[in-house]
Amino acid sequence: MTVAPQDLKPRALVSGASFNRGDRVFNRVITLAAFTALFVLAGITVFLGYQFIPVVQEQGLFFFTGSAWDPAAGRYGIWAMVYGSILLSVIALIVAVPASLLLSIFMVFLAPRRVSAVLTNLVDLMAAIPSIILGLWGFWVFQQVAADWSELLNRYFGWIPLFQNSSGNFTGTPFIAGLVLAVMMIPITTSVTREVMARTPPELINAAESLGCSLYSMLRHVALPFGRGGLIGGVMLGLGRALGETVAVFFVIKLVFDVNLFRILESEGGSVASMIVAKFGEANEQELQVLLAAGFVLFVGTLIVNLIANAIVGRTGRLSS
Amino acid sequence: MSSTPPATPAATPASTPTAAGGSPAMQSRHLSVWFGKRKVLEDVNISFPANTCTALIGPSGCGKSTYIRTLNRLHELIPGAGLAGDVLHNGRDIYARDVDPVTVRLAIGMVFQKPNPFPSMTIRGNVLSGLKLSGMKRPNHDEIVEDTLRKAGLWNEVKDRLSHAAGELSGGQAQRLVIARALAVQPQVLLMDEPCSALDPASTLKIEETIRELAESITIIIVTHNMQQATRVSDYTAFFLAAENEPGIVVEQGATTEIFSNPQDPRTLDYVNGRFG
Ligand SMILES: Nc1ncnc2c1ncn2[C@@H]1O[C@H](COP(=O)(O)OP(=O)(O)OP(=O)(O)O)[C@@H](O)[C@H]1O
Ligand SMILES: [Mg+2]
Numbered sequence: 232m233t234v235a236p237q238d239l240k241p242r243a244l245v246s247g248a249s250f251n252r253g254d255r256v257f258n259r260v261i262t263l264a265a266f267t268a269l270f271v272l273a274g275i276t277v278f279l280g281y282q283f284i285p286v287v288q289e290q291g292l293f294f295f296t297g298s299a300w301d302p303a304a305g306r307y308g309i310w311a312m313v314y315g316s317i318l319l320s321v322i323a324l325i326v327a328v329p330a331s332l333l334l335s336i337f338m339v340f341l342a343p344r345r346v347s348a349v350l351t352n353l354v355d356l357m358a359a360i361p362s363i364i365l366g367l368w369g370f371w372v373f374q375q376v377a378a379d380w381s382e383l384l385n386r387y388f389g390w391i392p393l394f395q396n397s398s399g400n401f402t403g404t405p406f407i408a409g410l411v412l413a414v415m416m417i418p419i420t421t422s423v424t425r426e427v428m429a430r431t432p433p434e435l436i437n438a439a440e441s442l443g444c445s446l447y448s449m450l451r452h453v454a455l456p457f458g459r460g461g462l463i464g465g466v467m468l469g470l471g472r473a474l475g476e477t478v479a480v481f482f483v484i485k486l487v488f489d490v491n492l493f494r495i496l497e498s499e500g501g502s503v504a505s506m507i508v509a510k511f512g513e514a515n516e517q518e519l520q521v522l523l524a525a526g527f528v529l530f531v532g533t534l535i536v537n538l539i540a541n542a543i544v545g546r547t548g549r550l551s552s
Numbered sequence: 553m554s555s556t557p558p559a560t561p562a563a564t565p566a567s568t569p570t571a572a573g574g575s576p577a578m579q580s581r582h583l584s585v586w587f588g589k590r591k592v593l594e595d596v597n598i599s600f601p602a603n604t605c606t607a608l609i610g611p612s613g614c615g616k617s618t619y620i621r622t623l624n625r626l627h628e629l630i631p632g633a634g635l636a637g638d639v640l641h642n643g644r645d646i647y648a649r650d651v652d653p654v655t656v657r658l659a660i661g662m663v664f665q666k667p668n669p670f671p672s673m674t675i676r677g678n679v680l681s682g683l684k685l686s687g688m689k690r691p692n693h694d695e696i697v698e699d700t701l702r703k704a705g706l707w708n709e710v711k712d713r714l715s716h717a718a719g720e721l722s723g724g725q726a727q728r729l730v731i732a733r734a735l736a737v738q739p740q741v742l743l744m745d746e747p748c749s750a751l752d753p754a755s756t757l758k759i760e761e762t763i764r765e766l767a768e769s770i771t772i773i774i775v776t777h778n779m780q781q782a783t784r785v786s787d788y789t790a791f792f793l794a795a796e797n798e799p800g801i802v803v804e805q806g807a808t809t810e811i812f813s814n815p816q817d818p819r820t821l822d823y824v825n826g827r828f829g
Binding site for chain 1: 668
């Protein structure tokens, strides 16, 4: 056996170092900016976590699994709101994802160039509408229309538990709040998915075309698998907005601290973010702490969703054979 | 468009290759092509006899790629594309109203300059992708995979990793994979637009070998900038040329040996001897 030479050490490779003074200053500034962002994020986490721990100690498991807001008894449980966030997000996703995909497919592959340019600008403009405006619109304009749709849904599909309604009041429902969230998601998600679709390499499109394939199978086997990561990213960006949305949901939903499992046409629901906005104004010291703890839960939840999405994106897609 | 018979001496000054064989597999008659208002090809008349290989040569930008893309109706997918004249496949106008472009593209396959296997599919998946994408039904997929990969000269290199990602192949292997993919849908004509331009000499030779074998059973039309390649693989050659701000035309066409050893037009002589373009 040969003995490995003792003095064989890998040399330090300083990549990115530059002898140019301007470059070095620039690198420092960039690094500093990046770390500032990290510090701010860490600061928020610590601050929220600091509020979160005593609340959990005080409320115990009830904080996560219970549903109550009782300042008199000092009992707080946010499960209904957490679940409400999930329910609203699911409704928003079910509506917004297909709509965004279809819209971006239309803009990239079907629409004449001029129409597609106009649509692109329009979508970007919509993405910039402040959520308070959408909330007002949801409350004053959309709510009535959506309530009418809900009534129709209830009349014809009321036999499905999903569409049951016991009160006859169709406003303030998770359905409407979910739709408002979908309206917020669509422009953001669409602007990303459009960009991703537009980047399908032309040579792959050429290949598919020369094999005599329809638009549908080109999308299914070429464009969508190719853009998978970016498409998921677009959906996540939209979902992030939906999860954190406060005002718009607050305007259109009737906040009830009771888990509404699936009856989306029932006038009761909520979400963590809208709860915070609803209770914040007249909160006493203890309530304030609970709200911050709820904020921490929302923060962690969003983080988890993003981690899952990252994992999905990172996993190389299953190869089709 | 026009009712002129195919090879009127007036329309095609140089002798038409058809003279050699029976009826041509492909033929373009008085074909002119536009991008928007810009005419890039004018009155192209070429016949491609069945089971032969024809090389299209000419300087960059004279319209060879454009021409080859009109032969399987890929040209029309570009916004603003226009075309006059007609293209016959087995005597039928492929641009006729009742012809489905999908059927045309299946019968007339294409290999592009840049290898373009589908990265989200395995090697095997790529070979079979034409069947999947077009919904064509053929039994015995394993046999198709082996047979086409053998024809493309790739079988021995990939037979043990058919389920690997196509992305791990080298450029030359990827190009041969793409050829196998084109063959799997059993085209009668194969269009190749500079298929070897991104490849090393060894891969190039392999693909040329493949082309010569394929030309025994199907009709091949290949664009190339490599004069030696044209002489090695083709039976016939057509020389395209575009004067500045003029549409491209076919200056001369005929048997490859004739075009290279005894061209009638001085411009052809200059080009094949590498004096311009
Ligand atoms: N999509 C397009 N839109 C507008 N003009 C185009 C388009 N594609 C090609 N052209 C023009 O048509 C002419 C012919 O181009 P083409 O690609 O057919 O040339 P080529 O002979 O294949 O050249 P090369 O040998 O460099 O590949 C060129 O002047 C080119 O600028
Ligand atoms: Mg070209």
